[in-house]
Amino acid sequence: MKNQKLVLGVLGLGEGRSIISAVQQSEYYELGNICDLNEELCRQRMEEFGLDKYTVRYEDMLEDKEIDVIGIYTPDQLHAKHIMQALRAGKHVICTKPVIVGLDEAKELKECQKNSGKHVFVGQSTRFFESVKYQREMYEQQNIGELITVEAHYKNDSRWFLERDWSRQPGFSWMYNFMIHAVDLAAWYLPEIDEVFGYGAVSPNTREYGLNAEDTMTFVARDTKGRFATIEGAYGSPCLDGNVEFPIECTLRGTKGISRGGYSKFKYYERTVDEEGRHDRAETFDEKHDYYFRFEKENHHAGEYQNYIEYFARKLMKGETPKPDLEEAFHTIGILEAMKRSLESGLPVKVGSILREYGL
Ligand SMILES: NC(=O)c1ccc[n+]([C@@H]2O[C@H](COP(=O)([O-])OP(=O)(O)OC[C@H]3O[C@@H](n4cnc5c(N)ncnc54)[C@H](O)[C@@H]3O)[C@@H](O)[C@H]2O)c1
Incomplete structure (x- = not known):
């Protein structure tokens, strides 16, 4: 940390x-550099944010001793590799979801993080809305008293996402890329x-x-105490307007009450x-709209990222671990893997046995 500020480099x-945007508006951070393989996009961002440099080589940021933290926003399939490169270069990591697209690389990643002594925080943005x-x-x-059940969903017609090349390559699924918000x-x-x-x-x-990935799913997930959650996703067909049904919604039922929060509406309901x-x-939080949505339409997550990078900085200052960390994120990935296997087998699947299979 230089001058009491964390220097952050952005990849992707x-x-x-x-x-x-979040770094520029934060008292805890300064921007170290930005990097993308697409040089035209680098120039566009440089102009948009009034920056004086960029790089198309990730190595430049890894070798830059001034940079304390790398923020990773590359395609899902590349996260594990990019995180390990950052850790080996002695950087903390803030990585967007999903942290990995399967558990094969989890053990190596965990060991790499342990050996580095650096933090890996996973940007589960919805928690920060x-x-x-x-x-x-x-x-x-x-x-709401004692929690009985959770009902979580992410339902949004997201066929536009399939225009991205990497969404049609191995490792992409609606489950890992989208439904992870509801699972988390x-x-x-x-x-x-x-x-x-x-x-x-x-x-x-x-x-x-040309994609063979489930786009409409309903799951029941049970915990070791017998409490359960329903988790639903729908991505390939029309959805209701967000005012009728939040795209991401979380309903908690407890012994004394019920509450509902969600994304992307600034509303909270409780009885x-x-x-x-x-x-x-x-409750409504409409006055926060422009803090959360800073660009055209509502398709980026600047306010959530502002909240989580600042949470990350405060945790570091207190010497605490920012959550979700790798352990928590791997449990979520374990749940996703169990969901995948349940779809394949038509049977209930244990998360713990999957994690043990991968040495976690
Ligand atoms: N709510 C959220 O938290 C949220 C929302 C949207 C996207 N995401 C995540 O952000 C990530 C990026 O998604 P996106 O929508 O920006 O995709 P995108 O395809 O628009 O952007 C990815 C960028 O990474 C660059 N890139 C690829 N390989 C690289 C490399 N080796 N070095 C440097 N740059 C490289 C590409 O050129 C591209 O510009 C994904 O993991 C996605 O799941 C998270």
């Missing part, structure tokens, strides 16, 4: 655009999920792109019941 400048953060704060204040929310509230079962369909709409009767709350 599509979604990486948001973290550049306003209404989702608020729901968590209320939950920690025990507003379920695992955030039920960190001991150990069994999953589900059904999925590859719709004709996804097949049209609690006590001896005096029912208490309904509907």
